[in-house]
Amino acid sequence: MRIGTLLFWILFFSGFHLEAQSEVEKWDIFELQLNGKKEGNPFTEIQLTAKFYHKQDTVAVSGFYDGNGSYKLRFMPDKEGAWRYITASNDTRLHEQKGTFQCIPPKNGNHGPVVVKDTFHFAYSDGKPFYPLGTTAYGWIQQNRETREKTLESLKKSPFNKIRVALLPHAPSGTDYELYPFEGKGKDWDFTRFNVAYFAQYEHYIQEMQKLGIQVDLFVFHPYDKGVWGFDKMNKKEQYLFLNYVNARFGAFRNIWWSMANEFDLMLERTTEDWDGYFRFFQDNDPYHRLRSIHNAAKWYDHSKPWVTHISAQSEAWWKSTTLRDTFKKPVLFDEFCYEGDGDNRTVALNGDMIRHRFWLMTILGAYATHGEAFNQQGTGYQFFRQGGNFEGSSAKELHALKKVLDDIPGHLKPLGTDWRLNWIRAGVDETYYLYYFGEYQNSSWTFTELPENLKYQVEVIDTKSGTTVKKDRTFGMGDKLDLPGKPYMAVVLRLVSL
CATH class of the missing domain: 2.60.40.3950 (Immunoglobulin-like)
Structure with a gap:
């Protein structure tokens, strides 16, 4: 070690208070909890960040307020060995808190976050190929406990390793939930105060899905709140306050993907510059560089922009898989190509053979597909793609054969x-x-x-x-x-x- 580097660490950690050194496996989460101000509005009045150091590497992360005077910082180490940190805050109780932990090798089943590999494909950070085999259940984490647990049990038995999930409430007018993301009486939301219990419920199920090996494709905005919940009334400053909270709270989970929106083009109050700005926020502020996409209805976003990592398309044109790959030089996911179901229009009325057949075709063509199911579950009005519950169609069961094939492929398929x-x-x-x-x-x-x-x-x-x-x-x-x-x-x- 050079003298200058050694002197830096001596000065940096002079007066350093060592506690029992904790161990965190590579690509898992180190969490620091601190007590600070709870009066006023800590979500807007308190800033908390930290820098984590490993040899020549420095990683900056943001903290978040977790209610009742509790503040948390979450960090995912990607290198083994000793890590050190120091916090910075405008609250003296949170400022210049120092510590250290040891990053140990990952345990069985922990292959790290998923990243783009060889232009058109995905792989875990340890190099193991990842073939997305997705499903959709937008609002299942917002449902009652019985439905949430039923959904989790369904996912355990399924072949799926990726799921599309809405962060904001996703339901028609008249639905009522136990928890909402913002504080407010009578749905007169205060977008500067987050309901920490709502987000804690999400992180619990994000962790449960991580145990199952399921990637969570989390879209932060969607059009179904307009005129129902009123979340479209967030101003620009409040939108970025929300993004910052979401990034700080969920970003360290290795199974998170960021989707800017579901059907972004139906949110007519947002401009292209707005969507570009959300992408740039995550590109600049997510220290882990999670996968980033945006999902369309009829109008496509320009996927050639550098902050887009992969294409998340709503389209039945699966035969264009190779063309899309060659055009954008990015992985192609048909995240919505119609659902298996018994609905009242063709988009929610495919049979199981059609769903399964299209999955295999897209696999051969070098793209990836996402399942959706829209049966009226036993007259309850529940549909898996909206609220979760039980799979009722045939394709969820029959796709196990494809999952087995994909798991056994010694690399990435080339069309x-x-x-x-x-x-x-x-x-x-x-x-x-x-x-x-x-x-x-x-x-x-x-x-x-x-x-x-x-x-x-x-x-x-x-x-x-x-x-x-x-x-x-x-x-x-x-x-x-x-x-x-x-x-x-x-x-x-x-x-x-x-x-």
């Missing part, structure tokens, strides 16, 4: 184009792995005319609807003919077994 005998047929990982999908066609056989010469592959035939597999004893290579069941929705996996 390999079409064959004159069948469209949307093939993707692969170098020459080591291939995935074929025959979709609605019911081939009785397939001859492999497109494999590398002199290589042999173990073949597995998968019925994507039933989830059953038929493993072949023999290996296959260029020119070999594979017998197929003559049924639709069949997939074939090839794994390299010899060179």
